[in-house]
Amino acid sequence: MPETPRSSGETMIDIANVTRRFGPITALDTVSAKIREGEFFSLLGPSGCGKTTLLRLLAGFDQPTEGTIAIGGQAMADIPANRRPTNMVFQSYAIFPHMNVAENVAYGLKRLRLGGGEEKRRVEEALGQVQLGHLGKRRANELSGGQRQRVALARALVMRPKVLLLDEPLSALDKKLREQMQVELRHLQKAVGITFILVTHDQYEALAMSDRIAVMFDGRIAQIAAPKDIYQRPVSRQVADFLGGMNFIAADIVGEDGSEVCLETVGFGRVTTERPPGFVVKGRSATLGIRPERLRVLWDDDTSEHEIAGTVVDRHYFGEITHLIVEIPGLQQPLSVIETNDFGADDIPVGSPIRLAYDPEALVAMGD
């Protein structure tokens, strides 16, 4: 896996073969992951895949049925939630309604009995970090959604945890505020250097913010990789499908060795690509994938070394881009193509023939 620049590389959290069952439901199934110190790590997956369950195991609100968790080299089995070096930003923010903003932020410090104005200084520092310096006296029920989110963040940061756990902290915010907070969270994480674990079901949020992403389905981790790798080299159809659109093309495996696989397809011909980690050969068939934006429309006399021809069967206009559905002779599924509108892709008539260029590097092999 590629080095991420910001993390020091030391393992901060070691999740080893963790399983959590609720009666007949297996919420987590032998999950293993190593999260590095200072890393921005995201847990991404559809609803009900076990993200919150994993986060609660890390925070200590719940115990694994099997497996172990270590944080900072220390086994967590016997350490209760209130003595773990983690703090959490809850999805509902869990702001204490009977206290004002400053009292909320100071909540965890009170017990430490810091002397000499230290508590006040740290509260002010934390409020400053989330740009709420002026709101200390405000009551909790007088805050907007974004402000509540910041209070929850400040309340956790002020404890200077080794790990900050964030359970879908942005999902309750509107789109604009969410995007602004994504940038702010990322900056904040760089500034404080704490390991962040972010739970989200928003692929763009995960891609934009993380050093690494773990994609989860049905209680299992399907892939852990940096955003670019996970987007460009998904290990399975499921992962590819969850992160943006992907054209899937049925393929036969005609050859393989340790690092490469050779696939035979209709339309794209014979393709040799990197063998993805965790690629399992079941029989002779596999799937070849290409992202819609990696297919380019060839105009007039343009030619390309790698091109395929078909017919436009549908067209969807999205403002700056147009989504074309192109039928390729021999392919079961039409290809979807995303083209910017600079050259008039929005004017291509439905039913007209079209040629598409692609970069063979953009083709990925996936297990079924």
Place this chain on the structure above:
Amino acid sequence: MTAASEASVAAETPSGGRHALLRSDRAKGLALISPTFVYTLIFLLAPIVVVVVHSFWTQTYLTIDRTFTLENYKTALTEPIYRDLLVRSLYISLTVSVATALFAYPIAYYISFYGAQRKSLWLFLITIPFWTGYLLRVMAWKVILGYNGVLNEALMGLGITSQPVSELLYSTNAVIITLIHAWAVFAVLPIFVSLEKVDRTLIEAATDLGDGAVRRFLRITLPLSMPGVIGAILIVMIPTVGDYVTPKLVGGTEGVMIANAIEAQFGRAQNWPLGAALSVTTMIVVSLMAGACVLLLRGLVRLVR
């Protein structure tokens, strides 16, 4: 009273400004509360007015002299017997209400936090004693606390005392014990409701910020359930001050309360104005005590956090 007429007029003329008035939130609100408002007026406010007015008059043998006087209040506040009765009543009701809340809190807490799917069953079970009449339950305490009662038998059986303790029944304590038992359920319910409303993630958040079980109870659960505790204390305190059945049955001479004196003035003694003055005085003192309790509890909660 204007609310009802206003609403009906507005309903009859659905045009122009009247119509807008009916649609306004204020008018709707007034229309909605008007039946209850009228009811309250007739059955709650009117009797109070009658009592207050009487308290300023004088009883002259069989008729009532309707000249304004403060003589009754003077008697009510200075006569040692009434003062003692009032103080004792306040002491009993304060003890009963605080003890009931203390006793009810763990029950409500248990049902709310550990009741799981059986919460309604637990609440149902708690109300079972109420299927028998109040008098029967008081009688039951007579059987328990009496000279040859269950408690004395048990104490002697265990060898703690050699002969029956006679102070158990017909005493202030007997009144207190009986009242606590009688009012426990009324205290459990408001506390239960306010505990149910405590968001459990707040408790997790407190744990996450380093609090152990005791601290998070004192800093989160207790303050957030305080409205229920205050409600429970008031629900018990206000009616128990005016209770006269329980002291009559289990209180003996030592357990007489102010309501017994008030009852006597309206009954045998035939001095309505004095009875009214005693009632009004009691009402005011209880309100003051209730207010003081609320402030005190709020202050205590602020202190722990």
